[in-house]
Amino acid sequence: MTDTDLILSAKGMTKQFAGFMAVNNVDLNVRRGTIHALIGPNGAGKTTCFNLLTKFLQPTAGSITFNGRDITTLAASEIARLGMVRSFQISAVFPKLTVLENVRVALQRRRGHNFDFWRAQTVLGQFNAEAMRRVEEVGLADFAHHTADELSYGRKRALEIATTLALEPEMLLLDEPMAGMAQADVERISELIKRISANRTILMVEHNLSVVADLSNTITVLARGQVLAEGDYATISNDERVIEAYIGVGHD
Amino acid sequence: MTDQTLMDTVETPSAGRPTPLGIPRLHLAICAALVAFFIIGPFFLYPVFLMKVMCFVLFACAFNLLLGYGGLLSFGHAAFFGSASYVSAHAAKAWGLTPELSILLGTGSAALLGLVIGALAIRRQGIYFAMVTLAFAQMVYFVSLQAPFTGGEDGIQAVPRNMLFGLIDISSDNALYAFVFVIVFACLFLIYRIIHSPFGQVLKAIRENEARSVSLGYRVNRYKLAVFVMSTTLAGTAGATKALVFQLASLTDVHWAMSGEVVLMALLGGMHTVFGPIVGAAIIVTMQNYFATFGAWVTVLQGTIFVVAVLLFREGIVGVLGKWLKKPL
Ligand SMILES: Nc1ncnc2c1ncn2[C@@H]1O[C@H](COP(=O)(O)OP(=O)(O)OP(=O)(O)O)[C@@H](O)[C@H]1O
């Protein structure tokens, strides 16, 4: 594996909250063009890892490299500008904006007109066609003019993905994209993730193991803030420590 | 669906069909009514009273640009209103500058002060932001009390009404009224435009979900600072104009009570509405004027009205009206 194969890599990544090690010396290497899953029991530190990788949290120790560039000290907004965009575990939409407007906020960032305070808002109409394409892509065409807070939970997640995709990021970090979705939605979003992964890299946290098995090339298992195991689904599912960690939590 | 029909349905936040200007008809109608009111007004009401209303309407709208649309509660906006008032009074009196230049200078100093205070305050959130702005405003108050050119307790009195552009005599109340009318309505139009601009849309997104905006790559502090400075600049215009109307700049203008009053105006009218602060400012100024004989009771009355307003309609008068009409106002 050469260095250019790796799009994202963390070395010795550590985060301490008032003495508590939420993420402890984690090494994570994500290969370009793959779907990489991060799994683990509740409280394992998956979301914290996402926050560290996207700089929503500053690591206590360790370094992070994206596309060969050290991003350890960058601001969160700059990470997105470099082409790595995350979603949130708790669905993150703009509730009072319509579905179309939600997507347009992303387009506006990428294509300009975000500081024009002297122009009428109507100039944003030029993004409507592209925004609509993104909305259709995730099956929300019928809801384009509803405000986001009117959507069901599953549809909010879909909107979030549409908004993220509008930035055409090189890499997506999805935190439990299918949690709380109906089975039909799970299938559609699985399909979508497969489709968009063609020329992208995806790092995702997901509890639905059949989805993980179906989608991911590599899986990293996290428990108590540390990497427990890494490999493809067959390797992971037969690993003694992984089974124990999952069952162990069940007995808590 | 074609692009054109899409545009039609998207651009109107359900406040009637859009006009060529992109402003909903209902808003156009309200604007026309406001303009008409302030044109006919001086025939029935004291021009000086109406000018006071206009100055505070502008102050409240400028403040609410930050609160309602930037999502930032400043508890120190008197600093910008008041310092601009001092600067413009001083420029007119000591340097004999023309009114438009005095106001421009006052406005500019509020912008500069806003840039400095804003740069330090926007990193704080919520109540901490309010406290930082209050702290800075208290410093401005202290300077106003001590500085040699502000006249201490007396303020700057008998500010002359110099010739507009050095040519036009605005010493009569009616001429001055026209001048104030043009300034205030031009600024109000600008505020309306900012709220409904692409920049305004980003502000809305940041207010709705800041973390998501960051994750989309928005450098949110720049937007917050920009709207902060816009707000202080326009508050400055209001203060500077007020100094020329009353021919006075005094400690009242920089006092923390003034900062509180403008918060009250915005909340009473409705902070998430365009027209709310106008209504809020008009009500408060009218109360102060007509109930002035009650002395200290004005404050009690104001407090009571505020409490009742907050209890009865948390979205403010115009906010409730908008809900009732199912249209954004
Ligand atoms: N800001 C914080 N301050 C203190 N502790 C935190 C903070 N954020 C997370 N933690 C703790 O760190 C640990 C890891 O949390 P994290 O949210 O990363 O887990 P997770 O793997 O995403 O879990 P889940 O599957 O439930 O989403 C938890 O014990 C949590 O309580």
Ligand SMILES: [Mg+2]
């Ligand atoms: Mg989590």
